[in-house]
Amino acid sequence: MTQDLALYIHWPFCESKCPYCDFNSHVADTVDQDRWRKALLAEMAHYARETSGRALTSIFFGGGTPSLMPPNTAAALIDAAAGHWRTADDIEITLEANPSSAERERFAAYHDAGVGRLSLGVQSLDDQTLTFLGRRHDAAQARDAMAAAREIFPRVSFDFIYARPGQTEAAWRDELTEVLGLAADHLSIYQLTIEPGTPFFRDAVPAADEDAGVALFEATQDMLAGAGLPAYEISNHARPGYESRHNLTYWRGGDYVGIGPGAHGRLTGEDGFTATHQIHTPARWLDEAEINGHGTGKRRTLSARERAEEMLMTGLRLSEGLDVARMEMHTGVALADLVDANRLAQVLAGRFLVKSAGHLIPTAAGLLRLNAVLASILVPDSA
Secondary structure (H helix, E strand, O other): OOOOEEEEEEEOEEOOOOOOOOOOOEEOOOOOHHHHHHHHHHHHHHHHHHOOOOEEEEEEEEEOOHHHOOHHHHHHHHHHHHHHOEEEEEEEEEEEEOOOHHHHOOHHHHHHHOOOEEEEEEEOOOHHHHHHOOOOOOHHHHHHHHHHHHHHOOEEEEEEEEOOOOOOHHHHHHHHHHHHHHOOOEEEEEEOOOOOOOHHHHOOOOOOOHHHHHHHHHHHHHHHHHOOOOEEEOOEEEOOOOOOHHHHHHHOOOEEEEEOOOOEEEEEEOOEEEEEEEOOOHHHHHHHHHHHOOOEEEEEEEOHHHHHHHHHHHHOOEOOOEEHHHHHHHHOOOHHHHEOHHHHHHHHHOOOEEEEOOEEEEOHHHHHOHHHHHHHHEOOOOO
């Protein structure tokens, strides 16, 4: 196969666990950096052998908190990736970071290691809110880190959370105004959700009611589009040309290798489609990677229909919508076999989706009801 490839590298460690977070992140007293570097390199080499000949278009260091990873580890992984695969001339290399002073001091070293895009988890510019969210930085540190990121990296993205308990539309618009004054080319704006298993869930922290969530979502879309950062995905906004190419690989149904604890991957080969899932628990993953050269926990063959469903569900998150011909060519599954024609006609008539230039595109109303739209049009798999 010659399909381009993205690489995701998961660093599972954090200084503390935020009460809203349900990601695979862990607090550890000590981390054996040498063991972790060697294990990640070994697992990368394992998947490189399976995907040799591919062109690597992006690398994404996610977590956890990858900015707790030593910069020389990031450099070693980037260098190894360049040795395993052909790399695109404009390869996008992203690293997630937090705005704490200690991490900010490493920004230049990550840039020197080859990182060209920093994704900074700011979450809020209000001290009281940052305390509520369990963040280890304050608003002043966040502003300083945003400025430093803009100075050091050619591309930056800042993350924020809205729909916090008691948050009003007026207060959110005021905060967004300041955010836009500090932002550069990309913003990820997520609605606070209360996920099972998190401290917020155990403490019964109230989620925003539906009407408030809709109002805050629409205010976000309106303000950011007006400032030249329209949404290209439900929660992601960018100036034209500055979209996350790595994440677009996911949403457009491209192939990607995932390494590190809990990382997922999607691979296309001569035998069809494969989903990979690395062992979730860091200690178990590390042991397996050292013994076997990889810590793969699950490896499953996906049917063509399963892969087509994935492409439909992720494609409809995008403002460009689902490229129908691309999905059909990639999977061999026709859209007509995937969705109910009558229900699709109803959704189109209701202006929740539109067809344009070979794409099936969600409208603003459709994005607000995307789960319901998908449930309505998908034909149950009879296999």
